[in-house]
Amino acid sequence: xxxxxxxxxxxxxxxxxxxxxxxxxxxxxxxxxxxxxxxxxxxxxxxxxxxxxxxxxxxxxxxxxxxxxxxxxxxxxxxxxxxxxxxxxxxxxxxxxxxxxxxxxxxxxxxx
Amino acid sequence: xxxxxxxxxxxxxxxxxxxxxxxxxxxxxxxxxxxxxxxxxxxxxxxxxxxxxxxxxxxxxxxxxxxxxxxxxxxxxxxxxxxxxxxxxxxxxxxxxxxxxxxxxxxxxxx
Numbered sequence: 001x002x003x004x005x006x007x008x009x010x011x012x013x014x015x016x017x018x019x020x021x022x023x024x025x026x027x028x029x030x031x032x033x034x035x036x037x038x039x040x041x042x043x044x045x046x047x048x049x050x051x052x053x054x055x056x057x058x059x060x061x062x063x064x065x066x067x068x069x070x071x072x073x074x075x076x077x078x079x080x081x082x083x084x085x086x087x088x089x090x091x092x093x094x095x096x097x098x099x100x101x102x103x104x105x106x107x108x109x110x111x112x
Numbered sequence: 113x114x115x116x117x118x119x120x121x122x123x124x125x126x127x128x129x130x131x132x133x134x135x136x137x138x139x140x141x142x143x144x145x146x147x148x149x150x151x152x153x154x155x156x157x158x159x160x161x162x163x164x165x166x167x168x169x170x171x172x173x174x175x176x177x178x179x180x181x182x183x184x185x186x187x188x189x190x191x192x193x194x195x196x197x198x199x200x201x202x203x204x205x206x207x208x209x210x211x212x213x214x215x216x217x218x219x220x221x222x223x
Contacts, residue, residue: 004155031209033210033211035211035213042213042214042215043156043199043211043213044213045210045211045212048209048210056209056210058210088153090155090156092155092156092211094209098144098161098163098205100146100148100158100160100161101158101211102158103155103156103157103158104155105154105155106154106155
């Protein structure tokens with residue numbers, strides 16, 4: 001079956017702009033999580049959505065937001081981009097309960 | 113902060129077993145132990161998870177101590193493609209689930 005699909009794979013934006021990243025989970029998975037990975041901070045949890053509701057949130061400023069649609073696809077948005085937002089953004093989906101998460105290949109965002 | 117402690121790095125010879133240790137002394141009774149690995153520039157890959165009992169799948173075995181304060185991931189026959197950063201994570205499931213990644217352990221498999 002198809003894995004977790006993230007688009008786009010690479011993105012270059014200018015400071016002050018906003019960006020929207022997309023994630024299509026594995027078919028049937030209702031939980032979608034987002035993570036940011038940087039060389040300095042490693043992998044950090046952004047937020048998790050389940051059945052269109054944000055269920056958990058990490059310690060990121062309000063510029064980072066997300067949503068989930070009825071088909072479980074998810075988007076995350078970063079407004080007023082800063083240089084420090086340059087990172088690999090990873091999406092992961094889960095079938096629920098104690099199942100492990102399946103990660104996508106990520107979107108590499110570069111802010112210049 | 114991550115609730116696990118792992119060595120920074122280790123290596124093993126190709127074809128030999130790789131035993132990766134993890135300490136999680138503050139684990140709660142209903143938290144699971146998960147192992148993921150990340151090969152450079154790719155998304156993390158789920159390996160295995162367990163609650164109390166030892167677990168085995170096609171990739172690895174997970175040995176959890178009886179007091180649940182530590183665990184060991186075993187790759188029975190390491191190959192060069194197993195070279196990666198391995199993360200040991202403790203996590204609730206359901207509404208409180210999130211993965212808190214530490215720095216992980218870098219496993220280098222040598223020919």
